[in-house]
Amino acid sequence: QVQLVESGGGLVQAGGSLRLSCAASRSTGRLYAMGWFRQAPGKEREFVASINWSGGSTLYADSVKGRFTISRDNPKNTVYLQMNSLKPEDTAVYSCAARRGEESQRQSRYDYWGQGTQVTVSS
Numbered sequence: 001q002v003q004l005v006e007s008g009g010g011l012v013q014a015g016g017s018l019r020l021s022c023a024a025s026r027s028t029g030r031l032y033a034m035g036w037f038r039q040a041p042g043k044e045r046e047f048v049a050s051i052n053w054s055g056g057s058t059l060y061a062d063s064v065k066g067r068f069t070i071s072r073d074n075p076k077n078t079v080y081l082q083m084n085s086l087k088p089e090d091t092a093v094y095s096c097a098a099r100r101g102e103e104s105q106r107q108s109r110y111d112y113w114g115q116g117t118q119v120t121v122s123s
Contacts, residue, residue: 061105
C-alpha cells in the first residue's frame with residue numbers, strides 16, 4: 001500500500017508559477033511510475049504528466065507541454081510538478097497517482113491516488 005499526499009497548491013495570477021509536491025509513504029523508486037492528473041469543476045479528470053521510475057522518461061498532455069515539468073526525487077519519495085506560465089484554464093484540483101510499471105496517460109492503470117490539491121489561476 002502506498003499513501004500519497006499532495007501539497008503546494010494555491011491561488012496565483014495568470015503567468016505565474018507554482019510547484020506541486022507529492023510525497024509517498026514509502027519508497028516508490030524502482031517499482032512505481034508516477035502521474036499527475038487534474039479535474040476542473042464540471043469536467044472529467046484528465047491526464048497532465050507522468051514519469052517513469054528513474055525519471056528518464058516523461059509524458060505530457062499537449063495542453064501543458066512546454067509549460068509544466070514533472071520530476072522525481074526517489075531518495076525523498078517525492079514527485080514534483082513545476083508549473084510555469086499558468087493560465088486560468090489550468091484551474092483544477094491536481095492529484096498525483098502511482099502505478100507499478102511504466103508511465104501511462106491512462107487513469108485506470110494507476111493503483112494509488114492522493115486526495116488532491118487545489119490550484120486556482122486568476123486572470
